Amino acid sequence: MEIAIVGSGYVGLVAAAAFAEIGHQVICVDNDAAKVAALSRGESLIHERFLPELLARHRGQRLRFTTSIGEAVRASDVIFIAVGTPTDETGKADLSTVEQVVRAIARELRGATREKKIIVEKSTVPVGTSRWISRVMLEAGARTDLFDVVCNPEFLREGCAVTDFLYPHRIVAGGSAESCERLREIYAPIVDGSYAEREDAVPIPDGATTPASFIATSAESAEVIKNASNAFLAMKISFINAVANVCEAVGADVEQVREGVGSDARIGNEFLRPGLGYGGSCFPKDLVAFRSTAADAGYDFRLLEEVIRINAHQREMFLRKVHDALWTLKGKRLAVLGLAFKGGTDDVRESPAIAFIRMLLREGASVAAFDPAAAANARALFSKDEITICDDLYDTADSADALLILTDWEEFGQLDFDRLRAVMKQAVLIDGRNMYEPEFVVQAGFAYYSIGRASHPRAKAASEVDRAA
Numbered sequence: 001m002e003i004a005i006v007g008s009g010y011v012g013l014v015a016a017a018a019f020a021e022i023g024h025q026v027i028c029v030d031n032d033a034a035k036v037a038a039l040s041r042g043e044s045l046i047h048e049r050f051l052p053e054l055l056a057r058h059r060g061q062r063l064r065f066t067t068s069i070g071e072a073v074r075a076s077d078v079i080f081i082a083v084g085t086p087t088d089e090t091g092k093a094d095l096s097t098v099e100q101v102v103r104a105i106a107r108e109l110r111g112a113t114r115e116k117k118i119i120v121e122k123s124t125v126p127v128g129t130s131r132w133i134s135r136v137m138l139e140a141g142a143r144t145d146l147f148d149v150v151c152n153p154e155f156l157r158e159g160c161a162v163t164d165f166l167y168p169h170r171i172v173a174g175g176s177a178e179s180c181e182r183l184r185e186i187y188a189p190i191v192d193g194s195y196a197e198r199e200d201a202v203p204i205p206d207g208a209t210t211p212a213s214f215i216a217t218s219a220e221s222a223e224v225i226k227n228a229s230n231a232f233l234a235m236k237i238s239f240i241n242a243v244a245n246v247c248e249a250v251g252a253d254v255e256q257v258r259e260g261v262g263s264d265a266r267i268g269n270e271f272l273r274p275g276l277g278y279g280g281s282c283f284p285k286d287l288v289a290f291r292s293t294a295a296d297a298g299y300d301f302r303l304l305e306e307v308i309r310i311n312a313h314q315r316e317m318f319l320r321k322v323h324d325a326l327w328t329l330k331g332k333r334l335a336v337l338g339l340a341f342k343g344g345t346d347d348v349r350e351s352p353a354i355a356f357i358r359m360l361l362r363e364g365a366s367v368a369a370f371d372p373a374a375a376a377n378a379r380a381l382f383s384k385d386e387i388t389i390c391d392d393l394y395d396t397a398d399s400a401d402a403l404l405i406l407t408d409w410e411e412f413g414q415l416d417f418d419r420l421r422a423v424m425k426q427a428v429l430i431d432g433r434n435m436y437e438p439e440f441v442v443q444a445g446f447a448y449y450s451i452g453r454a455s456h457p458r459a460k461a462a463s464e465v466d467r468a469a
Ligand code: UGA
Pocket: 124, 154, 155, 156, 157, 158, 159, 230, 233, 237, 270, 271, 272, 273, 274, 275, 276, 277, 278, 279, 280, 281, 282, 283, 286, 341, 342, 343
């Protein structure tokens, strides 16, 4: 099928590459000419596993890029809208870009006599957006028999977006039966499992269920499914963070509790990792927007308010921990590992690590930070002398009073403690993502503080560590 994707952000670009991968002709539109030029040259622009490979495989063949929405609409049967929907100052999703795209599509359809086009709402939007899109299309002069609107929410996670797209748990389509069926055809290789059987398929990740189920609903239900799914996942994270605080207070270990609670299949152990709280371009924004949608509809969804409050409070709790370890922070040198909002991505939007660094700076600490992928994006958020961003992980630790892990990059779980101890002023590790077993860190000669577990304030002397080794 001929598919247009409007917007080449995380969702748009991954969808474009993945639709090409399952056999469609895809034209991806963005109004940023520099971005389109870079993508056409073969750059992938975002740090996303398997994306460079898919772009290289399909660019110039089944996948092309343009700045012309008109060209894309004319060439396609199905048009996916995957543009940004940031939160405005009132907490609502700003849908002005979505509206501009819809009007541009309508302009192309005016006077057209060709076959019906399907407009697919892929961006995360408030409930009711599908209806608004239809209304604006009609107002803008598009003939009712020449378009239909379907909501097809995206559930991919940054960092594993390509495999989430190709091996999803489910695909949800909300709209008329006829258009939902067209969407099922588009996703056929994923829904019938034939993609997974291809020799050149992107490898199936552990725990993936294939084939994916296909769930057809009303537009409103699909919109609520997206909002409620993110809200539920964020709620699980806030829940375990609240439990972590109880664990600390009563002398329990949240990692043991997590295993015990999460192994009940009704609860599940995913999204129960305690830490500095959730961030990113989705959960913080979507929770505020969902609460606002509910309020507009007359329902006071206070549970969501509490989820948001616990998430913010988690950083305060972690700051207390840093104080427990170091007492005052003014003039202290802190080595920070992690700037991205989670491991596996270069995205720093609403990153708990960035917010926490700002808290440390306000207390008068100096910060040297490292991130395997997000350094460039993070540099743009700080003024020149505010923090030092190092290219080498071990450079951050030079003369540091403590090492803080703020993002769960896998490589932060394999630190060379001897090397760190040799350059740090004090052997103190404050772990905001529970990357280590406390016993292991203590044996390595570090004082260790983590989330929801007992603190180990006294670092072993070097001679004791050597003896243990
Ligand atoms: C999230 C959802 O997981 C996707 O299903 C959804 O499609 C996406 O939002 C979206 O709406 O576009 P994403 O924001 O990429 O995906 O990342 P997650 O893996 O969900 O992580 C979000 C935040 O929660 C991160 O800061 C992460 O560190 C934190 N997190 C996650 C925890 O603190 N604990 C956990 O157990 C899991």
